[in-house]
Amino acid sequence: MKISSLILCFIAFIGCYSSYLFSQKSINNSIHGFQIPADSLIKIGEKHQEKGDLAKSIEFFEKGLVIYEASKDYKKIGDCYSYIAISHYYNADYPNAISNFEISRKNYERVGYTKGISSINNNIGGIYNHIGNYVKSLEYYQNVLKNEKRTGNKDIIAATTQNIGVIYTKLEDYEKAIEYLYKANEIFYLLKDEKGIAQNLTSLAHISIKQKKYDEAQNKLEKSLKIITKKKDDQLKLDVLLNLGLLYHKQSFLKKSLEYYKDCLLLSKKMDNRQYLSESKIAIGKIYNQFNENKSAINYCKSGLNIANEINSLSLKKDACDCLYEGYKCVGNTKLALNYFEKSKLFKDSLNINETSNKMMSMEFQNKQLLDSLAFVNKQHAVQLKHTQEIHEREKQRNYILGTLGLIVLLAGGLYNRLNFVRKSKKALQFEKERSEKLLLNILPEEIAEELKEKGSVNARDFNLVAILFTDFKSFTQTAELMTPQELVEEINICFKAFDLISEKYNIEKIKTIGDAYMAAGGIPIPDDKFLENIVLAGLEMQEFMLIRKYKNDLINKPAFEMRLGIHSGPIVAGIVGIRKFQYDVWGDTVNTASRIESNGTVGKVNISESLYQLLKNSDLFDFEYRGNIHAKGKGNINMYYVEKKSSKKEIFKENELFAKNNS
Structure with a gap:
């Protein structure tokens, strides 16, 4: 396919x-x-x-x-x-x-x-x-x-x-x-998307052919062909015809297979599609080899190889060379058969460049085996034409050659196993390296992770303006008492997993979780122009998620959390602390104030400070509601505001209802 x-x-x-x-x-x-x-x-x-x-x-x-x-x-x-x-x-x-x-x-x-x-x-x-x-x-x-x-x-x-x-x-x-x-x-x-469905059916049918699930493959291809015929899409039809040919070829229904390959050839000529023109000719050549019509097979495969060279398709070059090797071997042209065998191996190696050098070494042994095998066939044929004494001498020579070939095969097998072990070891090391990289990026921001890998340490940095977001579940202890430990952990994980995805969506950095509290920051480690708006959008989406989650849990009489959320903006210091179980963290009065903004918030609302309001008050995205000058523990009185998207409550309810349906 x-x-x-x-x-x-x-x-x-x-x-x-x-x-x-x-x-x-x-x-x-x-x-x-x-x-x-x-x-x-x-x-x-x-x-x-x-x-x-x-x-x-x-x-x-x-x-x-x-x-x-x-x-x-x-x-x-x-x-x-x-x-x-x-x-x-x-x-x-x-x-x-x-x-x-x-x-x-x-x-x-x-x-x-x-x-x-x-x-x-x-x-x-x-x-x-x-x-x-x-x-x-x-x-x-x-x-x-x-x-x-x-x-x-x-x-x-x-x-x-x-x-x-x-x-x-x-x-x-x-x-x-x-x-x-x-x-x-x-x-x-x-x-x-009917064309997309048809393409997908053809791809799945190709896998079914490879897995020898032929009835399943035929059913998918017939459905795909029906859609494509309705849409009159000849480009997609080429792929279906080729796979139908392959399906019958694999089941050894060679005449039926040849019909579909020839249909594909005619259509590819009409469409001037050189890719399928080459592939259908090579497939037809392989069928003719099986019919022992080797001269026809050679003609088709040579033509297919010429087109494959023009379009520089390595996979088609390899298939054509395989076909030509079989054809020339059957007509007794040992020299050309060996030539195309070598070319086939080279193209196969080029298709997997990471193993080219190892496979080239293995190929030398295989070429030697092929050469000796072909020479042996010729010698055996000559022996049959000579008298009894000469036959006896030739049999000795044959036994010597077989012994030599057996030794070569044994050595080749040992070398192959060694090379295979080295390849698997390299693959395992690469896998572990990629897993370590992924784990590090899951703990630290990418820029910080790169600095840590390069220098072995990370310098603390001052940021003049960031936004800090805090969340906290209201009446967490009382709600948690209604759940088993397993249910509690599962519910918290569902909520925090959703928050992680929302943070990633709006390009804000998750800092840490502390019990039932979630902390994130916008504008670090690389500030962008929209981080203030994005962190507010993230906060609104988190509250929407919690409202929907509670709605769904209430329907099945399951305990659910309600959440306060607060955001404050200002300067902070950011960096890594410790040398074991380290994490990226932030410090400063801005962090403490953001925590107080959250604790003075209201369930289901996004509460923001005066400083963040002044930065966003002219935004076209939000509506603000002044709450008044509210006392915050350890901070005195702070002006606070509720913030909402500029959309009607009716629209929000519809969106939430639709979201709840899709996720129920």
Whole structure:
């Protein structure tokens, strides 16, 4: 299974052009004497792209691009380059596809089109996945998911999740692959994205074929083909046809398999899709090898190899060389058979660059074995043509060769086991290193963790302005008495886990938990322009979570906590204390005052100080309610304010009710 269909998801991300036609009256193009607006040129290009007339589609996209460049509409310029990249992709011209996608991304970055940037990264990751560079591919996918955690574009998250599932399929980690594909499938169904569902069914069917669950695979492929036929999407149909061919091939229904491979070949010619053209020819060649029609097999596989060389697909080069090795071996051309065997091994090693040097050593032994085996077959054939005495001499020679081969196999096995042990040891060390890194980043902010690793210590830092948030459960002791110890820990964990996710969402730093209290800070260790607004938004969302949690617990007569929350802004000192079980902490009067603001708060409300109010009073996001000059223990009287989002209580209730339903 290939992943060319993954790029198709981008077309859905490009904005509708109809509203733009009216602003392009003075900027147009001429074809056959008619003036054609830029948006119409793009639509014509799309039609040619769907038909597989890729050169013509690029021609129209470039005409539209000239018009948009003249008007300096960077969003539309980015769209044009994306369409051009997709046409190059369908033609398996991956360098040009990547180049145009990168230009598209730069134009989206100029106008802050974040959804477009994510879709571009997703598509570039798909190309690297296609050519076997899984590490590079995952880098792009991880960037997409990182960005989409903030924006929440479900269509991009679904496509990226599916792409990661495809990588796990190629790595033969089918359990993990199925996990990611089903996650993507849930979102596709939620979005009613029929093309996404069809792609996902094809990917899951490919795994079923690998696991020899043939009935399950056939059911999924038939469902996928039904959707694709309805949508008239020939690009997606290529993948289904290829997998149907593979399904019957694996079951040794060779004639049925050959029919689907040939259907895929005809359609890939029509669509001018060189990726599938190469793959279907190689698959047909393998079938002909099984029919002992080796000359036909060699012709098909040579043609497939030439295309694979043009598009620089390592996996297809390897498959073609495997096919040619079998073909030439069967027709008795030992020299060419050995040549293609060696090439196949080299391409296989290139697909896994981390083990290339070890596998090259192993390959030398395997080549030696193959050479000796082929020589032995020829000698055995010659022995049968000579008289009895000569046969006797040849048998002695044969036994000597077999003994030598046995020794070589024994040595090769020992060396392979040693190399495999070294590889597993390196993998285990790398895993432990990554786990340690992850643990350190879970304890400390990234910047602080890097300083600690580099210097072995961290200097304390002064911050002139940060915001400190405190929470505390009201009547904690009385509520806790109504729960078992296990239920108490579980309830606190649910609440604090939600707070952690909210803190991460608004880019505020969790400092610590103290019993039933939760403390976080905004503006450290790296301040940003919106940290004051973000920490208030985080506080409001925490209170909303607690209200919903209580609502759900009340429905099942389960004890629930109510919470006070306070925020204060001012200067602090931050750093690491101790040398064992160390943690990142903050000190100063601001921290003490924030604690007093919380203790004088009200359940379900976000209580803020006068200093924070003065910094946010002109914000368009919040409404404030003055509480008065309230006495705070150890601090005297402090002006305090309640803060809420600028939305009606009715709207908030609807949002909370919907959230409660979705999480019930």
